[in-house]
Amino acid sequence: QVQLVESGGGLVKPGGSLRLSCEASGFTFSDYYMSWIRQAPGKGLEWVSYISDSGHVIYYADSVKGRFTISRDNGKNSLSLLMRSLRAEDTAVYYCARDDGKAAADTHFDHWGQGTLVTVSS
């Protein structure tokens, strides 16, 4: 069965960096686009970043552009999110999700991980 397991969350000071990872299993990882979505405590869902199956097409939300970097290693079935210059408003549960679409306009997430909590605080 499809499994997505996030790791790397924790407490970090404002201005600090953190790398999140998502280990995928139960499907051919290299066939699927992937995304990171976050949810601040008690708030709604916010899409963060998207990467195509090959890694050649990448999009970011304006709120993280220039600070976050998404990447993938298809040989290791792994998705990453490098977060720099972290701010208090980046505090959230970060989910990785499998995208069953084959183009940006078709994006829909058919499997989600359990999430990893990132807390940005001094």
Added chain:
Amino acid sequence: QSVLTQPPSVSGAPRQRVTISCSGSSSNIGNNAVNWYQQLPGKPPKLLIYYDYLLPSGVSGRFSGSKSGTSASLAISGLQSDDEADYYCATWDGSLNGLVFGGGTKLTVL
């Protein structure tokens, strides 16, 4: 302020039918597929509807989706207590070059 507008809350009695609206614009709903997600308390979201009205395998037929112009709707018939959850619409926005979610709607089963 979300790009897609949903009512903050809706409610209904068991066995009733409720609808949740999602309003957008030509840069998002008007030209791209709408998807709906259900998030039970303390759980990650679950895909409920994709491509405006399609149901993923395993999702109850009590859920249905529709779209007209720049608005979409999720309908839930035969309400059950375990339908109590937050519901989110989502679609790609061609102007923002990103995915956008609605603010979410909390469903209460009375």
